[in-house]
Amino acid sequence: MEYRLTGLIAATYTPLCEDGSLHLDLVPAMVDFLERSGVTGIYICGSTGEGMSLSGDERRAVAEAYVQVAKGRLKTIVQVGHNSLAEAAQLAGHARWIGADAISATAPSYFKVGSIEVLADCMAQVASGAPDLPFYYYNIPSLTGVALDMVSFLPVAAARIPNLVGMKYTAPTVFEFQACLELEGGRFDCVWGCDEMLLSALAAGARGAIGSTYNTAAPLYRRLMEAFERGDLVEARRLQSLSIQMVRAINRCPFHPAMKQILTMLGLDCGPCRLPLARVDSAQGEQLRRDLDALGFFDWSRPAGGNAISNE
Ligand code: MN9
Secondary structure (H helix, E strand, O other): OOOOEEEEEEEEEOEEEOOOOOOHHHHHHHHHHHHHHHHOOOEEEEOOOHHHHHHHHHHHHHHHHHHHHOOOOOOEEEEEEOHHHHHHHHHHHHHHOOOHHHHEEEEOOOOOOOOOHHHHHHHHHHHOOOOOOOOEEEEHHHOOOOOOOOHHHHHHHHHHHOEEEEEOOOOHHHHHHHHHHHHOOOOOOEEEEEEHHHHHHHHHOOOOOEEEOHHHHHHHHHHEEEEOOOHHHHHHHHHHHHHHHHHHHHHHOOOOHHHHHHHHHHHOOOOOOOOOOOOOOOHHHHHHHHHHHHHHHHOOOOOOOOOOOOOO
């Protein structure tokens, strides 16, 4: 199977109420905002969307809400990884049933996966839940603890998984990412996952990227990609530097809860994160707003037609 994701794909947040329950009424506004920001797709229930902290029923409800609204407007990829591979395969089947464009899955991470063969068998079981949908392995060693050689993994996995099209690569090892892109004449669609290193990935040949900060700063990254394409590396580096400073400011808080606060600042109140992620206290929130303001964030993050609250 051949499939390509290009441009910026937002790893979407799962809107929650103050009490931690789902707040799916906000999904249409989130999708409108992302579409105006210029992203090409959404990656649902990944690390950013706290997929691992949701129950199976909640994951189905979130995927359904997003796919229903975004279908035909943005590419929809549902992350279905789970420590229970049977449950992951069922989530994959559900994603297909609701009309998602593609599925993706992390490695199981409680019992550690020790070899590329075992990982390929695990992913084959998951991907078989939706055999006619493109499947992306989600490589994120920092969270799963599964740090196997992806250059060896892809061909072994492709032999066992007919719908494997590529992977979401969230690790800073650009040389391995480039080698994956170059495998078998560029057969695998390897999508970059470290937003603060997008420029390095473009230099290595990336065409698409999935990440959390594309929710709030897609216009900046679009300018970065355009600068790279016209060969203006000075400008591309300046824009990447702004992204690095932004990520550093967000990292002074618990990262994803702070990202949700930024969405709230932009007019999309998607609530707190769930435990085990911490809350951002009001002093941290104020500092974050000041840090972002000092970077000019509220100017360069604004999509065409204003942010979610105002159309100035
Ligand atoms: O995979 C995200 N990774 C995690 C995507 O959330 C662990 C990234 O988009 C990062 O949040 C981003 C900031 O460090 O690069």
